[in-house]
Amino acid sequence: EVQLVESGGGLVQPGGSLRLSCAASGFAFGNQWMHWVRQVPGKGLVWVSHIDTDGRTTHYADSVKGRFTISRDNVKDTLFLQMNSLTAEDTAVYYCAGDTVGGSDIWGQGTMVTVSS
Amino acid sequence: EVVLTQSPATLSLSPGERATLACRASQSVRTSLAWYQQKPGQPPCLLIYDASKRATGIPARFSGSGSGTDFTLTITSLEPEDFAVYFCQQRYNWPYTFGQGIKLEI
Numbered sequence: 001e002v003q004l005v006e007s008g009g010g011l012v013q014p015g016g017s018l019r020l021s022c023a024a025s026g027f028a029f030g031n032q033w034m035h036w037v038r039q040v041p042g043k044g045l046v047w048v049s050h051i052d053t054d055g056r057t058t059h060y061a062d063s064v065k066g067r068f069t070i071s072r073d074n075v076k077d078t079l080f081l082q083m084n085s086l087t088a089e090d091t092a093v094y095y096c097a098g099d100t101v102g103g104s105d106i107w108g109q110g111t112m113v114t115v116s117s
Numbered sequence: 118e119v120v121l122t123q124s125p126a127t128l129s130l131s132p133g134e135r136a137t138l139a140c141r142a143s144q145s146v147r148t149s150l151a152w153y154q155q156k157p158g159q160p161p162c163l164l165i166y167d168a169s170k171r172a173t174g175i176p177a178r179f180s181g182s183g184s185g186t187d188f189t190l191t192i193t194s195l196e197p198e199d200f201a202v203y204f205c206q207q208r209y210n211w212p213y214t215f216g217q218g219i220k221l222e223i
């Protein structure tokens with residue numbers, strides 16, 4: 001079964017850090033571009049970050065550039081998002097998503113990140 | 118950054134009717150546009166990529182068209198399970214961006 005499972009979300013204080021993980025199974029993870037997308041419950045989707053197949057090329061939304069770092073381990077089939085200097089505006093459900101075609105056709109169920117004191 | 122504007126914000130239709138959802142880009146994205154469906158409590162599901170290609174397992178009643186700045190998602194003969202929120206996403210320029218969504222309701 002093709003699957004992405006996120007973990008690492010939770011409650012963190014403003015200014016704090018959190019590292020999200022996304023474990024892949026059932027598909028050739030190392031051959032796919034991967035993304036992080038976030039969504040405030042009840043609101044729209046916001047693309048956060050992208051990483052290419054070997055991890056050498058990354059892209060970020062302006063709102064997280066310099067604070068978030070995307071990475072991947074193609075041996076352990078896992079995607080990561082290191083989030084630093086968190087603010088209340090980073091509160092959202094974070095999804096990892098994979099591209100096997102010209103769109104993200106594999107999605108995890110999401111992990112909630114809440115930034116609050 | 119490419120801004121995607123979806124219209125209308127809400128579309129009220131009945132099962133069996135035809136739905137036409139629009140997505141307009143602030144600059145050309147050629148055909149690098151995808152459509153997603155999202156139901157409450159679920160992650161998005163890819164419907165259409167490259168503006169007009171149906172993703173695996175997507176019923177033929179879903180079709181996409183357009184290029185450049187104007188795109189359309191058409192759902193012929195709505196089924197009850199089609200009532201959801203629909204997002205477009207451009208994948209031509211970084212950062213990738215999503216439209217604000219269209220709620221398709223009964």
